[in-house]
Amino acid sequence: MKSLCIIAIKEIQEGLRNRWVLATTLLLLALSLTLSFLGSAPTGNVGVRALDVVIVSLSSLSIFLLPLIALLISYDAIVGEVDRGTMLLLLSYPVARWQVLLGKFCGHLAILAFATILGYGATAAALALTGTPIGADSWMAFAQLIGSSILLGAVFVAIGYLVSAHVQDRGTAGGIAIGIWLLLVLLYDMAILGFLVVDQGRTLSADMLNVLLLLNPTDTYRMFNLAGSAGVSSLSGMAGIAEVQTLQPPVLLGMLAVWILLPLAAATTIFSRREL
Amino acid sequence: MNNTVEIDNVSKRYGRIEAVRSVSFSLPAGETVALVGHNGAGKTTLIKLMLGLIHPSEGMVKILGEHPAAGEFAARRRLGYLPENVSFNAALTGRELLAFYARLKGEAPAQAMALLDRVGLAAAAGRRVGTYSKGMRQRLGLAQALIGAPALLLLDEPTTGLDPALRQSFYEIVQELRDRGATVVLSSHALTELEERTDRVVIMNRGLMVANGSLDALRRIARLPTRIRLHLTGGRPAQMPGWLESAGTWHPVNGHVIELDALPEQKMDLLRQAIHADHALEDIEVVPPTLDELYAHFLRSQGDAR
Numbered sequence: 001m002k003s004l005c006i007i008a009i010k011e012i013q014e015g016l017r018n019r020w021v022l023a024t025t026l027l028l029l030a031l032s033l034t035l036s037f038l039g040s041a042p043t044g045n046v047g048v049r050a051l052d053v054v055i056v057s058l059s060s061l062s063i064f065l066l067p068l069i070a071l072l073i074s075y076d077a078i079v080g081e082v083d084r085g086t087m088l089l090l091l092s093y094p095v096a097r098w099q100v101l102l103g104k105f106c107g108h109l110a111i112l113a114f115a116t117i118l119g120y121g122a123t124a125a126a127l128a129l130t131g132t133p134i135g136a137d138s139w140m141a142f143a144q145l146i147g148s149s150i151l152l153g154a155v156f157v158a159i160g161y162l163v164s165a166h167v168q169d170r171g172t173a174g175g176i177a178i179g180i181w182l183l184l185v186l187l188y189d190m191a192i193l194g195f196l197v198v199d200q201g202r203t204l205s206a207d208m209l210n211v212l213l214l215l216n217p218t219d220t221y222r223m224f225n226l227a228g229s230a231g232v233s234s235l236s237g238m239a240g241i242a243e244v245q246t247l248q249p250p251v252l253l254g255m256l257a258v259w260i261l262l263p264l265a266a267a268t269t270i271f272s273r274r275e276l
Numbered sequence: 277m278n279n280t281v282e283i284d285n286v287s288k289r290y291g292r293i294e295a296v297r298s299v300s301f302s303l304p305a306g307e308t309v310a311l312v313g314h315n316g317a318g319k320t321t322l323i324k325l326m327l328g329l330i331h332p333s334e335g336m337v338k339i340l341g342e343h344p345a346a347g348e349f350a351a352r353r354r355l356g357y358l359p360e361n362v363s364f365n366a367a368l369t370g371r372e373l374l375a376f377y378a379r380l381k382g383e384a385p386a387q388a389m390a391l392l393d394r395v396g397l398a399a400a401a402g403r404r405v406g407t408y409s410k411g412m413r414q415r416l417g418l419a420q421a422l423i424g425a426p427a428l429l430l431l432d433e434p435t436t437g438l439d440p441a442l443r444q445s446f447y448e449i450v451q452e453l454r455d456r457g458a459t460v461v462l463s464s465h466a467l468t469e470l471e472e473r474t475d476r477v478v479i480m481n482r483g484l485m486v487a488n489g490s491l492d493a494l495r496r497i498a499r500l501p502t503r504i505r506l507h508l509t510g511g512r513p514a515q516m517p518g519w520l521e522s523a524g525t526w527h528p529v530n531g532h533v534i535e536l537d538a539l540p541e542q543k544m545d546l547l548r549q550a551i552h553a554d555h556a557l558e559d560i561e562v563v564p565p566t567l568d569e570l571y572a573h574f575l576r577s578q579g580d581a582r
């Protein structure tokens with residue numbers, strides 16, 4: 001446990017030093033402020049639902065951006081250190097490989113969580129400061145957005161490690177990471193949409209669609225945030241889906257947890273067997 | 277029984293490459309050991325096997341009473357390692373990195389800072405390691421290897437990239453560790469500078485261990501001639517004394533120096549005769565076979581055996 005913390009702290013220290021923390025926080029902050037204030041302008045005064053509008057924009061932003069940031073931080077974590085030779089020295093110390101991996105995971109997750117909480121939180125704070133009234137369930141939904149966004153980040157950090165533990169050089173790791181991002185964030189949904197249009201509901205039942213959406217962590221995240229609370233779902237156009245949806249928030253969160261644990265366990269196993 | 281390192285019939289294959297072939301040796305506590313061999317002989321592979329960074333294809337490795345291949349790593353607390361081509365994360369400072377490594381070993385970071393001084397990095401401690409020269413990184417590498425007064429030090433080509441003055445202080449540090457009872461393994465292909473600093477020499481060639489013993493023992497086995505140089509006053513006489521003719525091979529080096537190659541059992545006899553001979557001797561030099569020569573000899577004899 002102690003070794004794990006030492007490695008996590010070093011990872012954070014490095015993140016601060018090479019500006020990862022700063023860049024990520026500023027990026028999330030700038031984009032979320034822009035999206036929120038530009039986004040609410042055309043709608044006019046939306047009253048108590050102002051924060052709900054922000055949640056809809058921010059969750060769409062997160063789906064694109066957080067997986068990308070998480071993969072960029074993580075794809076290099078193992079293969080990069082092996083390549084540079086720093087892993088050789090680290091593993092000659094009294095630490096187990098799973099401790100190295102989990103320590104890095106905690107460090108990277110802390111960086112992502114910090115950036116998300118600060119970036120998104122500032123937007124909510126700005127909204128509250130401009131005098132917009134915000135209902136209690138909107139605050140609740142917003143807290144859920146931040147929490148689930150961190151989980152989404154964690155999913156892609158874990159996936160990035162799996163890639164990083166498996167491949168032999170950094171270029172390959174980067175390529176595969178981008179491929180995974182394209183697949184899970186863009187292509188998967190496009191393929192499902194395309195199929196739905198062609199299929200016209202003949203073969204694909206609502207249950208099967210649910211399963212398909214559950215299999216992709218970004219869709220799981222989307223369902224959790226856009227259909228999770230009544231206020232948000234009526235805005236997001238997910239109301240129709242929310243009525244029939246049988247997937248409860250705990251199931252969705254559980255699915256995200258599975259998406260974190262499985263790649264992380266696989267990455268640990270592969271890394272433990274790796275020779276360097 | 278009290279061996280720090282035990283290597284028993286260990287082989288390591290990388291696909292079709294046999295990096296280490298059926299090597300066995302054990303190192304008692306407190307010995308300073310030179311692991312010598314040309315590039316690709318298997319030195320680094322042996323060291324990685326001792327660290328458990330790679331697993332032997334066959335055989336057993338035991339370090340400080342532990343089996344690193346089975347994932348046991350508590351003994352690494354008492355082990356220091358300096359990799360060949362050591363590298364560090366460039367974003368952190370020397371002090372931060374050393375503190376990190378000290379914590380991992382369960383040592384107080386404040387104590388480790390004295391090591392920066394010891395290797396002459398105190399002035400650069402607050403600078404990012406990315407700005408360090410090769411020699412400075414090597415010194416930081418040595419400092420981290422020394423954290424926690426290790427019982428076993430594995431130093432892979434430690435003096436490459438160090439200038440002569442630093443090499444000297446490096447060997448002083450090794451001497452200190454040796455006095456404290458640590459086992460020190462130095463791998464190198466620069467042989468001459470290891471000479472006389474080691475209790476044992478392990479010679480590797482293409483994955484095979486071709487020799488293992490003290491320098492003296494290896495000299496005895498190799499039966500390489502000792503060179504005796506006689507400096508004569510007043511130049512070389514026209515008629516060489518009779519005993520020289522029987523001594524076997526000798527040749528003039530210049531006008532007043534001649535050199536004899538003496539086999540181990542002849543050496544004392546020849547020296548006695550040289551001293552009692554009637555011509556005027558100014559000086560006698562006795563040069564035992566160097567590590568370089570021994571090394572070359574063992575490589576040659578291995579070649580003959582196959």
Ligand SMILES: Nc1ncnc2c1ncn2[C@@H]1O[C@H](COP(=O)(O)OP(=O)(O)O)[C@@H](O)[C@H]1O
Nearest residue numbers: 290293295313314315316317318319320321322
């Ligand atoms: N990871 C590896 N994969 C394949 N071959 C390797 C690997 N590491 C070392 N070798 C090979 O094993 C042999 C011994 O290498 P090494 O132990 O590094 O030699 P040395 O340190 O004595 O120069 C060399 O032929 C080298 O090419």
Ligand SMILES: [Mg+2]
Nearest residue numbers: 319320321360
């Ligand atoms: Mg080597």
